[in-house]
Amino acid sequence: MKFNSALSVAGVTLLYIAGSFCQLDVCGRAPLNNRIVGGKNATAGAWPWQVSIHFTFAGIDFGHFCGGTLITKDWVLSAAHCFQWFNASYVVMYFGRLNQSGSNPYETNRTASQIINHPNFNFSTFDNDIALIQLSSSVPFSDYIRPACLGAVNSTFAGGTESWVTGWGRLQPNGTEVPEVLQEVMIPVVKDTDCINAYGGINISITSNMICAGLLNQGGKGACQGDSGGPMVSRKGSLWIQSGIVSFGIQCADPTFPTVFARVSPYQDWIKSYTGSNPPGFIVFNAASSNFRSVPNLLLFPLSLTFYFIPFSLFLTS
Template sequence: MTWTMWRPRGDVLPLLLLGGVLASLAIPGSASMTPYNRIVGGTDAVEGEWPWQASLLYTEQGKLYHLCGGSLITSRWVLTAAHCVNKGYSLDKYNVLLGALRLLDLNSNAVFYSLERIIYHSKYTGVTSGGDIAVIKLSSPVTYTKYIKPICLPSTSVTFPPGMECWVTGWGNIYTGVELPSPKTLQKVMTPLIDRATCQEMYHQANKSYTILEDMMCAGYKEGQKSFCQ
């Protein structure tokens, strides 16, 4: 089967709270400066370093497309962004890949799972709305290994103040319009959270303005040397 990298149409706002944050904030444990699926200034991850990292895949005409990242949260559920899973597509077109490091050089640690169900946040209506989050139920339970484990979720009382350093991981573009080169090794980057007011100001443009909602978080640098958007 042929691998292809694909990015959903439409600009993606800073951070879907939890959708991208979980890959880093809940380690036992982020987010962006430009509205695209990418990780800028990242470095290669190593095998088993981020065992909850998931790749959401879509199959079309014999090609396997990497759509978005996600986080394994239990043996049957994966958390991702709602805009990554189109309600009009059949479930059998999707797969979740766990245990992978290099998308173009899979080994025995990587396991594919089909989907049983997708649940969207009730507030989600589009990429500019709130609630851009979804949970995916896998068709069978995951067998935990050194390379596949769930992430530890933060409690509702945990706060994430501006300036807090967070790890972000993914297979997104490394620059605008520049895909992660072969063999597409998982990238990681540490980046600080940005307060909502500052983020809103940075996203205000003459021809387009984004609204940073309560359930969004921003992370990155004003200089742009390291950033993420999921």
């Protein structure tokens, strides 16, 4: 995750409940999260739905390669591009983790029983970049481990909506340094039209299944390789609602090209079709853009420079 300088990831809001009440009494609540500013180390329990997904082979843990979101006691949400070259037997997931080495007293882990990539995922365009991972056994909830709420169908995360991204991705766009401690950063949602215009200049299609965030004309904060699959969330009162899944970008925390996320809300029915009788807590989030910190209106010009279209998975790009 790229942060400015050294580290890098209210208005009138109408909320109403959609779907099952099974997770709504616990989802999106982080009782130990009192952080206001981003660009720093997270604290234990601040993001209790954050998952660290590790690649293992022949009993050897090769470390973190993608993030994920705990959405029920049995399911994790992540990005489909993270799982293109191996199956569930190679995956171990860590819950309640803050540090990638050393002590994590509130941590537990599970293997994967199955990985379900969206059937319409397109690796060329990164459309439908969403995956579900079923745990080998349920995880118990605590102050340090609990699910996020998910944006329901018809949710609107308008341009300027304050959003938080978390992960253990790289700290610099061209570097190899990765953090030991979970990183957190606040970046605003970028208007759909601004994101479409930015990527249209280099012939990359931004679809309705995507949502963008970043600091246009400024950069310095955003996701990077290793953050793939991790959550982008926004807050209403005491609830945190996931709007996106880290998917791809041209360069980490780029001032011209915002980070692109898979938009969660279009997949409500698909997610519920697998999670069965205990689905995630879905909440409709609607926000008028005038109620949030504004994002500058920009003239975005096509680029003639060579660029690198990179998924934000450390495993895939190292």
